[in-house]
Amino acid sequence: MLLLKLMREIFGRHTPTDLPRDETGCDKLMAELWRRGEPELALAVYDAAVANGLSPCGEPFDAAYRRALVATSNQPYPLRRRARFHSLYTLLGTVLALEGTIAECGCFRGMSSHLMLGRLKLADPEFAGRGYRILDSFEGLSEPGNDDAIPIDHPKAARLGQMCRAGAFAASLETVQGGLAEFPAVEFHRGWIPQSLAGLPALRYRFVHLDLDLHRPTLAALEYFHPRLVEGGLLVCDDYDWPGARKAIEEFCAGHDVAFDTTPQGQAVLRRA
Numbered sequence: 644m645l646l647l648k649l650m651r652e653i654f655g656r657h658t659p660t661d662l663p664r665d666e667t668g669c670d671k672l673m674a675e676l677w678r679r680g681e682p683e684l685a686l687a688v689y690d691a692a693v694a695n696g697l698s699p700c701g702e703p704f705d706a707a708y709r710r711a712l713v714a715t716s717n718q719p720y721p722l723r724r725r726a727r728f729h730s731l732y733t734l735l736g737t738v739l740a741l742e743g744t745i746a747e748c749g750c751f752r753g754m755s756s757h758l759m760l761g762r763l764k765l766a767d768p769e770f771a772g773r774g775y776r777i778l779d780s781f782e783g784l785s786e787p788g789n790d791d792a793i794p795i796d797h798p799k800a801a802r803l804g805q806m807c808r809a810g811a812f813a814a815s816l817e818t819v820q821g822g823l824a825e826f827p828a829v830e831f832h833r834g835w836i837p838q839s840l841a842g843l844p845a846l847r848y849r850f851v852h853l854d855l856d857l858h859r860p861t862l863a864a865l866e867y868f869h870p871r872l873v874e875g876g877l878l879v880c881d882d883y884d885w886p887g888a889r890k891a892i893e894e895f896c897a898g899h900d901v902a903f904d905t906t907p908q909g910q911a912v913l914r915r916a
Contacts, residue, residue, distance in 0.1 A: 662688060662691050662692070662695075664695060664697075665697070666692070666697050666698060666721070666722045666723060669688055669689075669691075669692040669697060669720070669722060670720045670721045670722060672685075672688050673685040673688050673689060673718070673719055673720040674718075674720055676688065677718050677720070682716075682718075685718070685719055685720070686712065686713070686719055688719075689709075689712070689719035689720070689722075690709075692722060693705060697722055698722040698723065698725045698726065700725055700726070700729045703765060704728075704729050704732055707732065707758055707761040707762065707765070708725060708728060708729075708758065710757070710761060711754050711757035711758045711761065712754070714753075714757050714822050714823070714824075714825065715752045715753045715754045715757055715819075715822035715823075716752065716822065717752055717754045726907075726908050727881070727908040727909070727910065728754070728755065728758055730906045730907075730908045730910060731755060731758065731759065731852065731879060731881075731910070732758050732759070732762055734850075734877055734879055734912065735759050735762050735763075735850055735877075736762060737877070738849045738850050738875065738876060738877055739763075739766050741849040741873055741875055741876060742847075742849065742873065743846075743847045743848050743849030743850075743872075743873045743876060744774050744775070744776060744846045744847065744848045744849070745759065745763070745774060745775050745776070745848065745849060745850045745851070746775070746776045746777070746778065746848055746850075746851045746852070746868065747759070747775075747776075747777050747778070747851075747852040747853075747854065748778045748779070748836060748851070748852070748853050748854065748855055748860070748864050748868075749778075749779055749812075749853065749854035749855045749856070749860075749881075750777050750779045750814075750819055750854070751779075751812045751814050751854070752814045752818060752819060752822060753777075753814075753818075753819040753822040753823050754822075755852060755854065755881075756775075756777055756819075756823060756829075757822060757823055757825075757826075759775075759850075759852065760772060760775060760823065760825075760826045760829070763775070764826075770826075771826055771827055771828045772823070772826030772827060772828035772829035773828040775826070775828075775829050775830070776829070776830045776831075776832060776843075777819070777829060777830070777831050777832065778832045778834070778836060778839055778840075778843075779816075779819070779831075779832075779833065780833070780834065780835050780836075781813070781814065781815055781816045781819070781833055782810065782813055783809065783810040783811050783812050783813030784807070784808065784809055784810065784811045784812055784856060784857060785809060785835055785857060785859070785860065786809045787807050787808065787809070787857055787887065788857070788858060788859060788887070790858035790859070790886075790887050790890055790891075791807055791856075791857050791858050791885075791886060791887035792886065793807055793886060794886065797886065799884060803884075803885060803886075806856075807856070807857075807885070807887075812856075816831060816833055819831070835860070836855065836860040836863050836864055837859070837860065837863030837864075837867070840863065840864070840867045843867075846871065847871055847872070847873050847876075848868060848871050848872050848873065848876055849872070849873050849875075849876045849877075850876060850877050850878075850879075851864075851868045851872070851876075851877070851878045851879070852879050852881065853865070853868075853878065853879070853880040853881065853882070853888075854880075854881040854882065855882065855888065856882050856885050856887065856888055857885070857887045857888065858887030858888065858890055858891045859887075859891075861880065861882065861887065861888045861891035861892065862891035862894060862895060865878070865880075865891060865892065865895040865913075866895065869895070869899070869901065869913060869915065872915035873915065874915060874916070875914065875915065876914070876915045877912060877913070877914055877915075878912070878913040878914075878915075879910055879911070879912050879913075880892055880910060880911040880912075880913075881909075881910055882909075883905055883909050883910060883911040884909040889911075892911045896913070901913060
């Protein structure tokens with residue numbers, strides 16, 4: 644309780660210059676406040692960290708990211724993940740002049756979708772989600788297969804091992820719809836990939852975001868969406884750090900003579916020539 648009392652005194656008295664001035668210290672403090680059931684104070688630490696120049700990204704991303712945190716009730720730490728979301732936000736901005744649908748496969752609580760929808764609304768203030776589709780089981784990850792095994796020498800083996808399990812990253816459809824209530828025209832497709840892909844209408848896509856983590860659904864989504872990209876369209880896979888998803892990307896690209904780039908944040912980017 645001493646920590647909560649101290650935090651309330653800091654934020655009630657003056658600008659929080661007494662807070663940690665490094666990302667690790669801020670992350671630890673936000674995590675502790677979140678664990679103690681004080682999300683407002685955790686968000687206040689996040690605001691102070693950004694104001695103090697930690698994890699710089701700049702406007703309008705900062706405003707969009709904070710709105711997405713609040714709307715989807717997402718924890719504001721670790722600060723390093725801002726760079727990954729900023730990369731996605733920036734990549735989407737490069738295809739706004741193209742025609743076509745936008746889709747996300749694997750949304751968890753809707754944080755990345757809220758950011759992308761916010762980017763689309765920045766370009767069109769009347770945008771309410773039309774032409775945006777979300778595919779998810781809303782039951783978390785499926786059962787990992789042999790291709791998803793985490794090598795013991797993987798640099799993120801401990802962290803990935805905790806997450807690579809059936810049911811991880813589960814959020815209900817109602818939870819995601821609530822977080823994206825600002826965009827009522829978004830269309831949701833509930834089901835497991837690859838089976839749910841068969842029910843999609845015949846569409847062309849300008850941007851697809853895959854956040855499926857595992858080999859089988861990632862490969863199936865690549866097989867389905869890449870041929871349906873418009874010229875210049877992008878497919879961004881969030882999970883090049885995950886062994887199963889990396890294998891799927893490399894298998895697909897090698898088998899179809901498709902080039903891909905990677906971002907410093909661990910995303911794979913495929914552009915339709």
